[in-house]
Structures are given as structure tokens and as C-alpha cells.
Amino acid sequence: MRKDSARDAVVQEARELLVAMEAALLQIEMEGPGKDTINSIFRAAHTIKGSAGLFAFDSIVQFTHLVEHVLDKVRNDELPLNDFLMSLLLECGDYIGELVDAIERREESQEPDLARRQALEAKLDALSRSAEKPADQAPEAGETPAPAAQPAPIAKSADADPAAVAGDAFSSNPYWHLSLQFSDNVMRDGLDPISFLHYLRTLGRIVAIMPVLGRMPDAADMDPEGCYIGFEICLASDSSKKTLEGVFEFVHEDSRIDILPPRSPLPDYAALLARLDAEEAGRLGRMWHQHGALNEADWRGMAAEVTHDAAMASMDVPPSVPVAGDFPFGEVRPRGLDDRRAQEQKFIKIEVSKLDQLIDLVGELVIAGAGARLIARRRKDSQFEEATQAIDALMEQIRDAALTLRMVQINEVFQRFPRVVRDFARDMNKEIELVMTGSETELDKSMIERIADPLMHIVRNAIDHGIEPADERVAAGKEPKATLRLNATHESGSVVVEVMDDGRGMDRDRILATAISRGLTTADADLSDADIYRFVFEPGFSTARQVTELSGRGVGMDVVKRNVDALHGEIAIDTERGRGTVVRVRLPLTLAIISGFQVVVGNAVFVIPLDMVVECIDMPAQRHEHNIISVRDEPLPFVHLRELFELPARERGRKSLVIVQYGHQRAGLLVDGLLGECQAVIKPLGRLFGKVKGLSGSTILGDGRVALILDIPHLVQYTQQQEQSNPMAQAERGVASEQ
Numbered sequence: 001m002r003k004d005s006a007r008d009a010v011v012q013e014a015r016e017l018l019v020a021m022e023a024a025l026l027q028i029e030m031e032g033p034g035k036d037t038i039n040s041i042f043r044a045a046h047t048i049k050g051s052a053g054l055f056a057f058d059s060i061v062q063f064t065h066l067v068e069h070v071l072d073k074v075r076n077d078e079l080p081l082n083d084f085l086m087s088l089l090l091e092c093g094d095y096i097g098e099l100v101d102a103i104e105r106r107e108e109s110q111e112p113d114l115a116r117r118q119a120l121e122a123k124l125d126a127l128s129r130s131a132e133k134p135a136d137q138a139p140e141a142g143e144t145p146a147p148a149a150q151p152a153p154i155a156k157s158a159d160a161d162p163a164a165v166a167g168d169a170f171s172s173n174p175y176w177h178l179s180l181q182f183s184d185n186v187m188r189d190g191l192d193p194i195s196f197l198h199y200l201r202t203l204g205r206i207v208a209i210m211p212v213l214g215r216m217p218d219a220a221d222m223d224p225e226g227c228y229i230g231f232e233i234c235l236a237s238d239s240s241k242k243t244l245e246g247v248f249e250f251v252h253e254d255s256r257i258d259i260l261p262p263r264s265p266l267p268d269y270a271a272l273l274a275r276l277d278a279e280e281a282g283r284l285g286r287m288w289h290q291h292g293a294l295n296e297a298d299w300r301g302m303a304a305e306v307t308h309d310a311a312m313a314s315m316d317v318p319p320s321v322p323v324a325g326d327f328p329f330g331e332v333r334p335r336g337l338d339d340r341r342a343q344e345q346k347f348i349k350i351e352v353s354k355l356d357q358l359i360d361l362v363g364e365l366v367i368a369g370a371g372a373r374l375i376a377r378r379r380k381d382s383q384f385e386e387a388t389q390a391i392d393a394l395m396e397q398i399r400d401a402a403l404t405l406r407m408v409q410i411n412e413v414f415q416r417f418p419r420v421v422r423d424f425a426r427d428m429n430k431e432i433e434l435v436m437t438g439s440e441t442e443l444d445k446s447m448i449e450r451i452a453d454p455l456m457h458i459v460r461n462a463i464d465h466g467i468e469p470a471d472e473r474v475a476a477g478k479e480p481k482a483t484l485r486l487n488a489t490h491e492s493g494s495v496v497v498e499v500m501d502d503g504r505g506m507d508r509d510r511i512l513a514t515a516i517s518r519g520l521t522t523a524d525a526d527l528s529d530a531d532i533y534r535f536v537f538e539p540g541f542s543t544a545r546q547v548t549e550l551s552g553r554g555v556g557m558d559v560v561k562r563n564v565d566a567l568h569g570e571i572a573i574d575t576e577r578g579r580g581t582v583v584r585v586r587l588p589l590t591l592a593i594i595s596g597f598q599v600v601v602g603n604a605v606f607v608i609p610l611d612m613v614v615e616c617i618d619m620p621a622q623r624h625e626h627n628i629i630s631v632r633d634e635p636l637p638f639v640h641l642r643e644l645f646e647l648p649a650r651e652r653g654r655k656s657l658v659i660v661q662y663g664h665q666r667a668g669l670l671v672d673g674l675l676g677e678c679q680a681v682i683k684p685l686g687r688l689f690g691k692v693k694g695l696s697g698s699t700i701l702g703d704g705r706v707a708l709i710l711d712i713p714h715l716v717q718y719t720q721q722q723e724q725s726n727p728m729a730q731a732e733r734g735v736a737s738e739q
Helices: 002-031 035-054 058-075 083-104 114-131 162-168 193-200 241-247 266-275 278-290 296-303 309-315 337-342 352-379 382-406 417-427 445-466 470-475 508-517 529-537 557-566 712-724 727-738
Strands: 176-181 205-212 230-236 256-260 407-409 432-437 442-444 482-491 494-501 570-576 580-588 593-601 604-609 613-618 628-631 634-640 656-662 665-671 673-681 695-700 706-710
Touching (some): 002 035, 035 058, 035 083, 035 193, 058 083, 176 266, 193 241, 266 278, 352 382, 445 494, 445 557, 529 557, 529 570, 593 656, 593 706, 634 712, 665 712, 673 695
Antiparallel strands (some): 205 230, 494 580, 570 580, 593 604, 593 673, 613 656
């Protein structure tokens, strides 16, 4: 189970890093290369390789190593980050994503696309070779680098301290030395210490390795999930210290990891010996000597730094060599608990299913609280009512906090589009600048996942049909580079996402002609521009003269409309010939729990989303035959809910008008009575009511009855259509406006 969790963590992290890597590459393409941006791309590739190496995902390690090698040459100004390399790195990121998908499917042993991999590797290898200089070629991983020239000997004064001289001398050791002491919990955290050693082999050659067993308890006290072993390793590698430190970035918080570069000062090696017991210190010293890590001068100089007499004996150091007293650099302690707390994570990752379960439980709590509140009112117990009011206030806070956990920034969707626009624009030989605003706007996680595909269709249509080629734009007096905007904002209890382009706009007459030819309308029909543009959402509707790889088959916009309708949203088009088009998608903030306003019509109770309620007024006694009323000298269309849903009349009492607003449009809902605010847990409608216009869901009241939730966007649109289709209603609106 832990292994599966660790695998999922690798997949999730790799995908996040690939997104960051792609965003950084696109930023470079727009703003030019910067050292910090290039370093961030390198770190992303390196971290992906390191994570995969820990679990022996060799395919992704080997491929990412080639990418990292090229990026390292870019960092060192050995390769220019030109257009070809930018495109290659983006393609490599795509292929790494395919390898990550294979890991998620438990198919990491199978190559997703061998031919594509070989082509990418050939391009990477050619770039690497083009940057290499014959006089300065780095050794291949796994080869032992040639020892560097020895520094000039340090002049000794007559009164120099032999110990000090030995401590200042540099070792001739040509190898890296890694001292690894993993924490007890490393295996409980889903990490295998041996996997780190396997990964080190991809960075060089392990010359020698010595296990350290000083922390090993008795068998009776041993925890089978604990880790008590450490390692002392000699490594031949041309990697940097930062690269080697990156191998252990997942365990460095709780483990002790010391890395000594080749030719480090002798006191640094002596410090490693000082931490070990005498027997292990002797073994380590002999290992260094046996494998050529120490020459004879180092061997004798080391004795001047070692503080264990027993260790000296086990190393067989000649007694004539003077021994230093205390270690001059002090004690080196592992990072403590207080230091770790200072870097405690501010974010944690939670499975979406757990959040869904929490929301469901909060919903049931809201329903139970409504029942308790109803009982308190019936009993007329003041203390009981006060207690339920306090519980209601707390439940509302819990509800808001729980819903906030599901809210994510729409940037999660927006961040996909820079790459999409770049690739589509290049394929179609168009110049397009993408501008994104409002990416911090938050939306429910479930909405984010389901709005991505509709937005993709809209953006593709804008690039293909809306935006003209550069020469056509210049001929029309426009800038050769088009602008495509993505904008998100909160408005009237909903989220509005707009896709705007400054292209050729839609041809109203052509759309109408296509609709007539397909039998969707007649030539003598009195249609508004909005009605005509709505035809583009009909299945199979297309005005394209030719089919392209992106669009033109009449498939897509009807899917967009269907997906938006499924989210209880609304989509509208605003276009001007020759100036551009705006496709506006309006969505509710959440599909889980809402603040509602209860009304009664006949014997039925309905719930209106509270965010859309503007005000409630008493309905004047006079008749309004065409459903237009003047409110503060402004005409307002309204709808009789009783007539709309064919409910029995309730003549007693005055009627009320609930004024609602969706977007920039207002309408009135005529009801028999007002019941007040409530917390509504949205439940889906069954098959019987699923296609009834004007209803978006249901909820359970405190007394166990079911109340229907009104679909305000549809009802507002319904009142507008009724008014436009009735000339008498338009005349009455004019009279109301004059009054």
C-alpha cells in the first residue's frame, strides 16, 4: 500500500514539475532567456529524474538524464536556447509526460513510443556533441576522472605546528566520499535506502562501499520497519555537489547526509572518522587506503587529525606520527527537530474522494440541523431555539470552510493554454499573443475538471476560424500579431470565463443562411442576433468552407453547450464583424451546498440561490397582462411560477415578487409566499424531472420534504424570450419605461 502511495506521489509531483517546466519555457519564448528561468527548468528535469531513480524507473531516468545534460550546457552558455532547442525541449517534456502516464498505469517496463524516443534522443545527442570542445570533454558517467594536478606544497616555517600543517594540506583523493546515515523512519515513509545506491550508479561508478552497523540493536529490540544501517561510499563521478545533494533531497530533513568533494581538506575526512566507533573508523581508513583514495602522505596526515587511539591502531598508523588533540572544527550535528519545525510544510495533499466525503457529511449535518431548528420552533422553547441558532452559525462556518477546501484557482486550467496556443498558431502560420487575466479566480474542483474541454474547443475555434493570418490582418488595417484573451471573474454569485479574440468576427448572414438551409429556422422568422449566433451550438452546425485539423467538421460547439448545460451554466456569444468575438461562459461557484431563499407556490416549496436574489417586493394588485411591471420607473419582466409549473392556485393573501439577477439581466418571480433563508444541500434530480426546464436540482427540508431548486439562468432567459416574441409585451415595456 505504501509503495502504491509513493508511486502516486512520484506521478503527481512529476506532472506538476512538467507543467512548471513548460510554463518556464514558454516564458522564455515570450520574454527572452533569464538565468533564474533556465535554472528552474534544469531543477524540474533533475527532480523528475531523481524521484524516478529512487524507484528504479530506469526508462524515465535515462531519457531525462539526456535532457538534463543538454540543459546543463545551456546553463553554462555552451548551447544557445534558440527556437529549435525550445521546440525540442517542449517535445521532450511531452514524452516525459507519456513515461509518467505509463508509470501511473503500472506499465513502466513498456516504452510508449520507441520510434519517437529514439528520434528525440538522437536530436539531444547531436546537440550535446555540437557543444563539446575536443580539448575539454567531460568524462562519461561511470568513468573515473583523471586525478587533478596536485597543488604546490605548502611552505613550512621552522616553528610551524605539524598538526596544523597536516590539517591545511589538501588530500589527493580523486573520489567523492558520501557518508549516509538514514533515519529510522525512511522505510516507513515508503523509501528504500538501496534505491539511492542504484541511482548513484547512474551518476558515476561506486568504487567502494562500506556498511555502517553501529546503530544496529539486538534482534529482540529490532523493528522490522526500521532502518539502522548506514553507508560510507567512494564514488567516481563528474557530477557537481549540488547534483549529488539532489539525490537525497527527499530524505535530507531527517537523515544525516555528508558529501565530500574530491581533494577536500584532510580535517573533513577526519571528522567522518571521529563520528564512527574505533572499529568502523579503522575499516573506513583501510578502505580509503586500499582503493587509492589516500596516498602515503594523506595516510600519515590523516593520523594527525584522528582522535581515536583505537582507530589509529586499527589503521596501523606508525606511532612516530604526531596526533592532534581535539578536532578543530567542533561537533557537526544533524539537523534537529526545531530546525525541521521551522521548515514545516504549509500545504498538504488530500485525495479528492476524502474531500467529497467531507462535503457529503457536512450536507447531512445541514439537513439534520434544519430538522432540529424546526422542532425548536414548534416547541417554542427559547433555550432550545438559542442553542439551534448557535449550531446554525457554526454549521454555516463549517460549510464555508469545507467548500473552500474544494476551491482551486482556475489557473489550473489556464496554464494549459500557452502551449496549446503556441503549437496551434505555428501549425497554422499565425502570430498570436495569449493574454490571461483573472487566473486567481477560484472555482469548485469538480467544475475545474469539467470546464477544461469546453474551453479547449472554444480556443481552437478562435484560432482556426476567428483569427486571420498576418497578411490578411495587415490588409484589414490590423496589427499582424493577433491577441487572444482568457479572462475569469466573479460576478453575481457565479464565475464568468471569457475567450476573446480580435479576429474577423462571425458572419451573421452566413450563419443564418446555413441555419435556413438545414431547416433550423425559416427565412421570415424574426430572430435577434443572439438567437442567430445560438445556431452555432447546434449538433453538426458548421459554416467552414474547408475542414482543417482543428475544426470545420461541425463537431465541438454542440459538445461545449452540452457540457456547460450539465454544469447548470450558460454560454453566450458577442461578436462584431471585422472586430472580433467574445464567447462568455457563466458557471455557478459550486454544485454542492448553497445558501438559498425559500418561497412557496401553491403547496410546493422552491429554493432560489441566495446570491441571485436582489430584493423582494409586494406585487401590486392590478393586472399585468404581458408580464411587465414597473419597479422604480424601470420595466421588469416577470414570470408566474404557478402558471409555469401548472400548480394549484392559492388565492388567499397577497403575492410577492422576488427580483433575481443573472449576469446583467434581471427578472421577477411571482410567488405566493416567502419563507426565508436556508442552507440547501443540492441533490441531483431523477430521470422524471431531469429534463424539466427551470429546475436545477433538489434539496431536503428540515421536516423531510423535498424542495426543488430553481434554475435562475433559464428562468431569466425565458422571460427575455417571452418579451421578445410578444410585440405587445415590448410595447408595454415602453409604456412602463416612460412612466
